[in-house]
Amino acid sequence: MTSYPSPARDDGARTGLLLAALLLVALNLRAPITSLPPVVDDVAAGLGLTPTGVGLLTSVPVLCFALCTPLASVLVARTGPEVALGASLAGIFAGTVLRSAGSVPAALAGTAVVGIAITLGNVAVPVIIARDFRRRAAAVTGAYSATMNLGSTFTTMLTVPLAAAFGWQWALAGWGVLALAALGTWVPAGRHLAARGRAPDAAGRRPRPPSARAELDALDPPARSAVRRLVVLLSVAFAGQASGYFAVTAWLPEILHDRLGMTAAGAGGAAAPFQLCAVLGSFIVPAGLARGLSSRTVAMLLSAMWLSLPLGLLLAPDLWLLWVGLAGAAQGGNFTAIFTLVAQRSPGVAVARRASAVVQTAGYACAALAPTVMGAVHESTGGWTAPLLVVTGVLAVMAAAMAVASARPRD
Structure with a gap:
């Protein structure tokens, strides 16, 4: 048979x-x-x-x-x-x-x-x-x-x-x-x-x-407002995420060279874990959610890991490998967290498409300027303390937006 x-x-x-x-x-x-x-x-x-x-x-x-x-x-x-x-x-x-x-x-x-x-x-x-x-x-x-x-x-x-x-x-x-x-x-x-x-x-x-407008019109007014609020919050969060990523990618070797006395080649190699750890960091979100952690708990953990890089380089630069690895995992995980929220909390495919477009437009517009701004602050101050404080501020805003965006939606 x-x-x-x-x-x-x-x-x-x-x-x-x-x-x-x-x-x-x-x-x-x-x-x-x-x-x-x-x-x-x-x-x-x-x-x-x-x-x-x-x-x-x-x-x-x-x-x-x-x-x-x-x-x-x-x-x-x-x-x-x-x-x-x-x-x-x-x-x-x-x-x-x-x-x-x-x-x-x-x-x-x-x-x-x-x-x-x-x-x-x-x-x-x-x-x-x-x-x-x-x-x-x-x-x-x-x-x-x-x-x-x-x-x-x-x-x-x-x-x-x-x-x-x-x-x-x-x-x-x-x-x-x-x-x-x-x-x-x-x-x-x-x-x-x-x-x-x-x-x-x-x-x-x-x-x-259906169009995004049709999907939104099918919702009651509170749900419609919640979707729009989520998009704004995730746009702010991704602006911080993308700006931090491109600024650190552009300037981390130079920071390690200047603050720790590394050779140019050594500093370039030392910055590599920031990219490599993102591969593992991308699985922090699904692993955490599978173990019963809330979206907010995962988001706050990732934010703390991300913030450890600028703060660690300011306060304990000798532990640079730890801070670079933590932040590398965090930037991979935070990207996952943001677009998981887009996929899970959009009422339909059309809204998910529009929300993703709005979030990415805002985020990458800020990211395109981030390396230049960080370089200008470094040039004007003659050191890396002020630029690292700028990155800290940007990531703090990102963390605040993620804390609100990842909160459990009300029924």
Whole structure:
């Protein structure tokens, strides 16, 4: 007798394929950005770039995150997240190759294409999680965040040896293979999702998903106000999270060099745990929630860990490795916490999409300015005490917003 897979087993296999494809997508959402800084001196020499041009190359993607997120949200709503993620991966591949073409215009254009394509993915992935993994939003968001950090770690560690062997152009362009692998996996998974979402009803009509306005209008006024309040709080929290991340990423090696007397190479290596620990930190949220901790308890733990870095470097700099590791885990975990709240507490997929777009627009707009502001404060004061106090203040505001946002909603 021939046996056939049960529907439950088939659904499980399809869910597994979707999750694997989603994680391959996540691998590409930071890797093209973090592959550039390790070889930026080679790129500058090869293209004849000034320091201003180098700064533009490294800052364009974050500016795209801030400026293009609203447009990305509209595109996700019009085309669906499945098509949007396919377009994102195709754009990442095209931009990665174009960036390595060997001219300044191509480098700038390719970097902009990469930034816009990643922005599209940044918006589309939380929509997929909110729609298809709502009950496991914390675990899937944690895996998504961890995989992004894993991609960053790989490109940061391997781009220099690849450039030494093949040259910086091939080293940077070669990471486009990750986008092709993800695209090859995502196309069948996304096609299945899109077909399922467009299945006709009994009358043969294909349902149109409700808009964010329709989903909000279906709520009673107190619930509607609670959703809007949550979006504002998470926007403030993500502004602090993203600003702290990009400011610390930009200046931590210099701080360790100046305050602890490390060599430039040693300080660069000492800053690596800030990125590496984020991979493990991404699982703090699902692990804590699975053990019965409240969202607020997890958020406050992460905030304390994040704050330990600027305060620790001010008060006990000799313990720098502890502070760097704690903050690295916290920044990975806090990203997970913020977008888990978006997925779990949005009343529908359309609201989750709009909320994610608003949160990211506010956060990345602040993050684009953070390294410059921190550098200006350092230059004006001649030391790192004032800049570290600025980071402390930013993270304290983030902690306060998370404390309110993560409170248990009233029934």
